[in-house]
Amino acid sequence: MTQTQIKVSHTDGLYETDFHAWTLEQAAFLRSGMWDCLDISNLVEEIESLGKQERQKLRSRLAILLGHLLKWEFQASHRSNSWLGTIREQRRRILELLEENPSLKPYLPEAKEKAYQDGLDLAVQETSLSYETFPSECPYNLEQILDSKFFPGQRLEDNSIAD
Numbered sequence: 440m441t442q443t444q445i446k447v448s449h450t451d452g453l454y455e456t457d458f459h460a461w462t463l464e465q466a467a468f469l470r471s472g473m474w475d476c477l478d479i480s481n482l483v484e485e486i487e488s489l490g491k492q493e494r495q496k497l498r499s500r501l502a503i504l505l506g507h508l509l510k511w512e513f514q515a516s517h518r519s520n521s522w523l524g525t526i527r528e529q530r531r532r533i534l535e536l537l538e539e540n541p542s543l544k545p546y547l548p549e550a551k552e553k554a555y556q557d558g559l560d561l562a563v564q565e566t567s568l569s570y571e572t573f574p575s576e577c578p579y580n581l582e583q584i585l586d587s588k589f590f591p592g593q594r595l596e597d598n599s600i601a602d
Contacts, residue, residue, distance in 0.1 A: 454481045493540050497533065497547075498554045504529035504584065505551075505558030506565070509573055512591035514566045530587055547581055 453461040461478070462485075468476045507525045511518060537543055543550075555577040563570055583589045 454478060493536070493543060494546060494550065497536055497543055498550045498557070500529050500533045500536065501550055501554035501584070502557035502561065504533065505555055505577065505579070506561030507558075508579060508584070508591055509558060509562035510566055513562070513568060513572055515592055517566070526590070527587070530585055533585060551577055551581060551584065 453464060461481075465478060465482060468474075504526060507522050507529070511522055511526065537547075558577075559570065559573055562568070562573060579589075579591065583591075
């Protein structure tokens with residue numbers, strides 16, 4: 440058995456038994472140009488999953504933001520600095536994510552539709568309101584969702600809260 444075959448068979452088992460060690464080993468192989476030692480099939484899978492994670496991160500942040508926008512609009516008497524902080528943070532994080540990953544921008548409309556259902560669940564779980572209280576489809580467009588001055592259910596002159 441050659442040195443390469445020994446390393447490849449060691450790498451195969453390592454992926455299943457110690458993922459962290461596998462990643463360190465693969466990085467070392469890449470740095471040193473040991474191409475024959477790379478676990479190509481698992482590397483491809485992991486690289487693809489990284490892209491999926493970014494899409495999931497976008498949907499998750501949108502869901503939290505949408506849930507809080509719904510709460511802000513439909514349970515106005517319970518508005519709090521906590522809700523305000525969450526809305527501001529999620530908008531900022533979404534914009535940062537889009538800046539770091541501009542290829543996610545075309546995915547935004549689909550992400551919004553998928554995230555709305557999770558945001559709706561969040562709003563129902565965190566309020567005393569029923570599903571019937573809220574729109575079945577997202578009532579906000581992407582521009583509103585990401586606009587730091589948009590707070591649904593508020594008069595225009597009240598929007599200084601976002602500053």
